[in-house]
Amino acid sequence: MASTTSNDRQLTIQLPTINLLRSDNSSLNSAQWILIANLIHSYDESRLLAAARRLMNENNISQVEQIRDPTVVRDFLKQTYETTGKYLHANHDFLILPPDDRFVLLRHAAENVQCLSTIFIWNQSKLYTHRSFMKTCNYLYGEQLVNMVRHAMKFIDPDLVLVKLAASLFAFFNSLLIVRPNYTMNSSSISTIFRIQSSYAEVTWKYLVYRYGYYQAVLRFNNLIQCLMTATKITSKSLNAHIHTNDMESLVEQTEISLFLDDIEQINSDVV
Incomplete structure (x- = not known):
């Protein structure tokens, strides 16, 4: 029972209070505060x-x-x-992209957000400290990939708000470098993606300055960059992990179907 209580305390997260009434003390404008809240x-x-919690409590x-x-x-x-799937379905900026362009970015965004989710939950839950868990992960995904995730945890920030902002930033990270044969993304979508990337990076930086001051903001933003760079290497390496690729294919397929049905519903409602 004591172990269960300890685990529950360990996994209890309280978001730092972001008081919108204090936004005039920061360089964030009202639209940027709303964007942070939405993300x-x-x-x-x-x-x-x-x-x-269930994994730790039920399997000891x-x-x-x-x-x-x-x-x-x-x-x-x-x-x-x-x-990851729920996040992509809830991110308004991702949803407003034209369906064809959104489809091109879907796999890339899903890979990035899922990777950061893994780094976050391993670090937050401290599951990596349990030998039995790590041995099983090595068996399922390979020791090299597991070690890369552990390395990335060195850079993950304890601030959950920052992790959430990082997930959104990473979803569109390097997205314009995606090349798909016989497909050219329209200029409007490219401009939109640039705008999304810029706005996410800007609110992330301003949030850090607002909450921690310039010195700590620089240190934390640098760690964030290191984390995302390491995560990029992980997503590349994970393409060789068959279990991961199968689960990712399933996620992308389910998300595609869900978004397609939403598009049809929206078209029908517009007609009515």
Whole structure:
């Protein structure tokens, strides 16, 4: 019972209060405060944290040398894919892109957000400190990929608001470098993506300055860049992990269908 209580305390996150009435003390304007609030609510980490609690409490991983059934770890990690899908479905800036351009960016955005979700939940839950969990992850995904995730955790910030902003920033990170044969993204979408990238980076920086001051903002923003650069290497390496690619294909397919049905519903409502 004591172990369960300790785990619950460990996984309890309280978002730092962002008082919109104090926004005049920062360089953020009202539209940027609203954007921050929307991005915070677009990424819901609650299911990830609940899944981590269940994994630790039901399998007693802190006291066993090896987890008997590797599927319980895989089922837990699948929550990172579900969280990613829900985020993409909730991000207004992603949804307003033309369907064809959105389709091109979908896999890239999903890979990035899922990767950052994995880094976040491993760090937040401290699952990486349990030998049985790490042995199972090595078995499922390969030791090299697991070590890369552990390395990325050195740069993840404890501020959950910043992690949520980073997930949104990373969703569009390097997205204009995507090349797809026989497809040219229209100039309007390119301009829109540039605007999204710029606005996300700007509010992230201004939030850091507002909350921590310039000196800490520089240090934390530098760590954020290091984290995203490391995560980029992880997403590239993960293409060789068959379990990951299968789960990612399933996520992308389900998200495509969901977004397509939403588009049809919107068209029908516009006609009416």
